[in-house]
Structures are given as structure tokens and as C-alpha cells.
Amino acid sequence: MGDESGDTPRWLDGAEMRAWRGFIEGSQRLMEVLNRELQTRHRISLDDYRILVMLSESKDGAARMSDLADGVLSSRSKLTHQVRRMEVEGLVARSTCVEDGRGVLAVITEGGRERLAEAAPTHVRGVRRYLIDLLEPAELLGVATVFDKVDGALDRRMEG
Template sequence: MNETRWLDEREMAAWEGFLQASNRVARHLEQQLRDEAGLSHPQYEILVRLEACPHGEIRMTELADLLITSKSGLTYQVGQLERRGLVRRRSCPTDVRGVLAVITDEGRRVLREAAPGHVAAVRASLIDLLEPEELEVLAGALGRVGRRLAIDRAPG
């Protein structure tokens, strides 16, 4: 039987700091986007990802993977964006079962208007609070965690 490796004081401080900071940043960004753009953070991220795709479109399954979300959660958010005319869905020409999410001209306009305020909020709630060397360490550490968890999640 394996014995539990409890967190020591330093590890607990890191864990609690991560939880507090990540939750506060997420809430701050969610509120900023709702107040200024009428979007949820997941909806904003969908628009960002679509805008970055060739022709502004991608298969829904690929988009779910990029956003690290469930297919049902993505379907709900895309439905909300579709009702506002910011995204549309269409059949995939190469796969009869596939569905593409496509950003509309209105979606591009809303994203262009939302982006400056969102970037300012990201800076105010995280980036500008850290020293350059802290940003480098944070990017490296969180990147490593993300890559490791992606490997653990990978099929096969």
C-alpha cells in the first residue's frame, strides 16, 4: 500500500497561491468580457480560435480539443454565438458526419471590438503584476504542466 505524500508548507503555499490567483484572474476576465462585450470567456476563446483558422472555420471536434472542453459544452457555447449571428455551423464537405464552426463577419467585428479591453484586463490582472523573469518562469512551469497533462489525457 502506498503512503500518501502530503504537501509540505512550501508545496501547500504554491498550491493555494495557484488556486487563488487562477480563480481570481478567471473571474476578473469573465466579468470584464461580460460587461464590455456581452461574451463569456469561453465564447471569446471560440471567436479567437476561429479567427486564427484558415477561412475562419474548423471542425467542431478539433475546436473542442483546442479549447480543452467537452463536445457538449462547445455545442452549447457555439449555439449561443450562433443565435447572436457571430458564428454559424455548416456541414463538412469532406465528411458527412462532420460539422464546421465558422466565424461570421459580425463575429469578427465583435472580436475586434472586444480584444483591446480583454488584453488590457489580462495585463492588469496578471502580466503587468509580474517581473519579466517571473513571467518566464511561469510560462515555462505552466507550459510543462500543460504538456504533461495533455500526454496523460492522450488516447492510446
């Protein structure tokens, strides 16, 4: 384990390659299916859903655009375009931050809350059907442990 600082890569062995490819293929297919179900049934993307969830869970249903970008792991320019589109659809509104007058807030609208409430059961059913209910409790704990480690390593990399 640890950071590889040399120029010669440590190539993946068969088990490591199987795990890596399984993660890439499985996670991409899972996100595609969850996204397609939300779009087909509720006219909302998985990215839009994530933003609505973050806003609905925040104080006053609002968040600074910069905090929202960090929370959904998106570039600020991509998030700006996405929120602008969501604003046109009546899911969110943008306003100036009262605290400093400079920051821009995204605020969930009543229409956004309604769309989220309609879409949430579909999303949860998909997450259960395609991931959670397939795993034993120890496997769920393993998945959580693995991604806690990955997130921690990435956080340390960003800090250093």
C-alpha cells in the same frame, strides 16, 4: 518528481500548499475578472471569446467542432450548446464539413469578427493589468516554463 504509484499520498508541505492555493485562488479570480469585464463591456463570455479567437486564427475562419472542443478544453456536448447559443447571437454559423460531409464546422461570422475586434482591447488590457505587467521578465519565463511542464505531463498521461 515522477508519478506517485503508491496508496500513501505525499502531503504538501507549507511552501507547496502556498503555491497550490495561490495558483487555485489567483487563477480562478483572474478568470472571473476577465470574464466579467468581457460580459459587462461586450456581452460576451471569456469562453465565447476563446472560441472566436480560435476561429479567427484558423484557415477560412472555420474549425471542426471536435477540434474546437479540444482547443478550448471543453466537452463536446458543452461546446455544442455554447456554439448553438453563439449562433443565435450571430457570432458563429455551423455548416457541414465539405471534405467528408460528416463533420460539423463552426465558422466565425462578420458579427463575430466585429465583436471580437471590440472585445480584444478590453481582454488584453485586463491580461496586462492583472498578470503580465505585475511580473518581471524572469517571472514570466518561469510561469511559461511551469505550464509547459504541466501541459507536457498531462499530454503524456493522456497518451499513456
